[in-house]
Amino acid sequence: AQKVTQAQTEISVVEKEDVTLDCVYETRDTTYYLFWYKQPPSGELVFLIRRNSFDEQNEISGRYSWNFQKSTSSFNFTITASQVVDSAVYFCALGSTGFQKLVFGTGTRLLVSP
Amino acid sequence: EAGVAQSPRYKIIEKRQSVAFWCNPISGHATLYWYQQILGQGPKLLIQFQNNGVVDDSQLPKDRFSAERLKGVDSTLKIQPAKLEDSAVYLCASSSRRMSYTGELFFGEGSRLTVL
Numbered sequence: 001a002q003k004v005t006q007a008q009t010e011i012s013v014v015e016k017e018d019v020t021l022d023c024v025y026e027t028r029d030t031t032y033y034l035f036w037y038k039q040p041p042s043g044e045l046v047f048l049i050r051r052n053s054f055d056e057q058n059e060i061s062g063r064y065s066w067n068f069q070k071s072t073s074s075f076n077f078t079i080t081a082s083q084v085v086d087s088a089v090y091f092c093a094l095g096s097t098g099f100q101k102l103v104f105g106t107g108t109r110l111l112v113s114p
Numbered sequence: 115e116a117g118v119a120q121s122p123r124y125k126i127i128e129k130r131q132s133v134a135f136w137c138n139p140i141s142g143h144a145t146l147y148w149y150q151q152i153l154g155q156g157p158k159l160l161i162q163f164q165n166n167g168v169v170d171d172s173q174l175p176k177d178r179f180s181a182e183r184l185k186g187v188d189s190t191l192k193i194q195p196a197k198l199e200d201s202a203v204y205l206c207a208s209s210s211r212r213m214s215y216t217g218e219l220f221f222g223e224g225s226r227l228t229v230l
Contacts, residue, residue, distance in 0.1 A: 004156070043203065044117070045157070045221040091156050101170055102219070104156030 002027045004094050006105035013082050013112055021077045021108045023092030029053075034068065034075040035093040035102065045091065051075065082112045116140065118222035120206050126228045132194035135225045139187070139208030145169075146183055147219065148191050149205040157205055163189065164211075196229045203227070 003026040013019045025034065036048040049059065051068050059066050063080045079086055089109045093102040119138040127133050139146050144165050149157035160179065161171040165186040174181070178197070183189040193200055203226045207219040 043205075043223040043226075045205070045207075045219070047218045047220075050218065093156070101159055101162070102157075104158070106154065106156050 002029075002032075002094050002096070002103045004092050004103055004105035006092055006108050008108045009106075010109040010111065013110070015084060015112055015114050016081050017112075018078060018080050019082050019110065019112075021079075021090050021092075021110070023075045023077065023105060025073050025075065025092070025094045027094060027096070029096045031096070033095045035095065036066070036075075036077050037091045037093060037104075039089040039091060039107070041088070048077075079110075082110075084112050084114055086110060087112045118206055118208055118220055120204075120222035120225050122225055123223065124226050124228075126230065127196055129198055129229050130195040132192065133196060133227060134193075135191045135204050135206075135227075137189045137191070137206030137222060139189070139206070140220055142210065143208035143220070144186070144211045145209045146189050147207040147209075148181055148189070149207065149221075151203045151205055151224070153202070160191070160204075193227075196227075198229050201227055201229045 005024045008022055032053045034051045037045040038048055039045045049066055056068050065078045067076045089107045091107045092105045095102045121136050125133055146163045148160045150160050151157040160174045161181045162169040163183040166183045179193055181191045203224040205221055205224045207221045209219050
């Protein structure tokens, strides 16, 4: 069975601090996809990134970076120089090939204070 | 481009009553999903449509939940009769056929249901 664990329920930081959100996954599939979604207070989930299981290259997009390590089944998300607008719930998700059936973690609530 | 539209945003009902939620996906998106998000949990897929056909409804409690997507556009999710444990946010999402293979979904703001 597929499973995503986000052990951090809530993280509070002060603006400009760096913060890392952890994600650990379980799957028996050899090909799979990992995702991060952001859920701001308005409620809609916003797609941030997708990584393929066969591509362990880390990715950086502005202040966001992602560290994918198959050896530890982890897909961590780092926000550099956090801003108040980064305050949201962040979900890690796992999907397999074909018609997607995403399995979401329980989310990490990030609170960035001025 | 208009996003995924959902209504109503909020609904409060008594247990054993019925409720219906409506979703209008992004124009041209063939795949439509209904997710249930209970407070403090991640979204859980209830049902997935490809055009007007059901792809996956394995986690839909069919004794009380039903969903349809007539004409492959709008969709309605119904709960009858509601139970206390149905209190949750019901999220609708859509994607194009290509995106459905990559997992990039576009979500609506959700319909928050409170069952008293």
